[in-house]
Amino acid sequence: MQQPALGILIGGTSHVGKSTLAGTLARSLSRELISTDALGRHPGRPWPTVRPEVAEYYASLTDETTHWFLKVHHENMWPRIRQIVDSHRERGQPFVLEGAALRPEYVAELEAGSVTAVFLYADDDFLRQRMLDEARRDERYEQKAGIINKFIERSLRENRDMLESARAADIRCIDVAVPGAVEAVAQEFSAG
Numbered sequence: 057m058q059q060p061a062l063g064i065l066i067g068g069t070s071h072v073g074k075s076t077l078a079g080t081l082a083r084s085l086s087r088e089l090i091s092t093d094a095l096g097r098h099p100g101r102p103w104p105t106v107r108p109e110v111a112e113y114y115a116s117l118t119d120e121t122t123h124w125f126l127k128v129h130h131e132n133m134w135p136r137i138r139q140i141v142d143s144h145r146e147r148g149q150p151f152v153l154e155g156a157a158l159r160p161e162y163v164a165e166l167e168a169g170s171v172t173a174v175f176l177y178a179d180d181d182f183l184r185q186r187m188l189d190e191a192r193r194d195e196r197y198e199q200k201a202g203i204i205n206k207f208i209e210r211s212l213r214e215n216r217d218m219l220e221s222a223r224a225a226d227i228r229c230i231d232v233a234v235p236g237a238v239e240a241v242a243q244e245f246s247a248g
Contacts, residue, residue, distance in 0.1 A: 061169060061170060061171050061172040062144065062145055062148065062149075062150050062151070062170055062171065063141055063144060063145065063150070063151050063152075063153060063170060063171035063172070064078075064081055064085075064087070064151070064152045064153070064171070064172050064173075064174075064245065065141075065153050065154070065158050065163055065166075065171050065172070065173040065174070066078050066081075066152065066153070066154040066155075066158070066173075066174055066175075066176065067154070067155065067156065067158030067159065067160065067163060067173065067174075067175045067176070067218065067222070067227075068156065068175055068176035068177055068215070068218070068232075069156055069177070069183070069211045069212075069214045069215040069218060070100070070101065070156060070183075070187065070207075070211040070214075071183055071186045071187050071190070071211065072176040072177060072178060072183065072215070072232050073176055073232050073238055074154040074155065074156070074176055075091065075154055076238075077154070077176065077238055077241065077242060078091070078152045078153075078154035080242045081152045081242060081245050081246070082151075082152040084242070084245075084246040085150065085152070085245065085246065086150075087150045087151050087152050088144075088149065088150070088151045088152070089151075089152050089154075090140060090151055090152070090153045090154070091153075091154055091155055092133060092137060092153070092154070092155025092156065092157040092158065093155060095133055095136050095137065095155075095157070096129070096132070096133050096136075096157075100207075101190075101191075101207060102114060102191075102200055102203045102204050102207050103190070103191045103193075103194040103197070103200065103204065104193075104194045106200060106203065110203075111200075111203055114202075114203040114206040114207060115202065115203060115206075119206065119209060119210065119213070122206065122210045123210055123213055123214070126210065126214060127159075129157070130156070130157040130159050130162075133157045134157070134159075134162045137153070137155075137157060137158070137162070138162075138166075140153065141153070141166060141170075141171060145167075145170050145171075156214070158173070159218060159221065160173075160175060160218055160221040160222035160224075160225045160227050161221050161225065163225070163227060164225035164226075164227065172245075173227050173228070174227070174228045174229075174230055174241060175218065175219065175222035175227050175228065175229045175230070176229075176230050176232050176238070177215055177218070177219045177222075177229055177230070177231060177232065178215070178231060178232045178233040179231075179233060180212045180215070180216075182232075182233040183208075183211065183212060183215060184208055184212065187204075187207075187208045187211065188204075188208070191204045191208075
């Protein structure tokens with residue numbers, strides 16, 4: 057494999073393993089690691105603790121509205137993300153950028169060759185179980201089950217929508233439920 061592009065972008069919904077893969081690549085390639093979570097936080101996982109405004113967000117809004125708000129949040133973040141990508145490219149500074157805000161429809165706008173993008177996904181059952189396993193580690197799970205389920209359903213819908221968009225944009229898609237798939241991608245980049 058040839059040397060990886062200056063920027064490696066790893067997108068996907070919650071719990072697909074973006075942070076894990078990004079950390080592995082950043083360490084093995086000696087690159088700066090950047091997470092979109094540090095740029096702006098949308099009401100995220102309702103565990104282990106839930107701020108009152110996050111509880112109200114999930115409890116009071118419809119599924120359609122929470123999905124719409126997430127897309128708007130990502131749209132609002134994109135100019136800052138674009139600035140980070142452009143700045144690193146101009147300075148020739150290699151980086152790994154990960155986050156759910158790396159929506160395929162925006163990533164597709166980036167200059168070919170300056171970044172390599174991968175989109176991580178899994179089927180609904182796999183992701184639901186991953187999120188439930190983590191959420192159930194919280195001793196107050198039963199009190200928050202309704203909010204947690206709304207978060208999970210929002211994430212599953214986002215996974216399906218972004219997968220469709222990634223495929224339409226011809227972005228490489230990695231099914232994290234396939235044993236060894238993520239490790240193979242990590243090895244591929246590291247061997248470059």
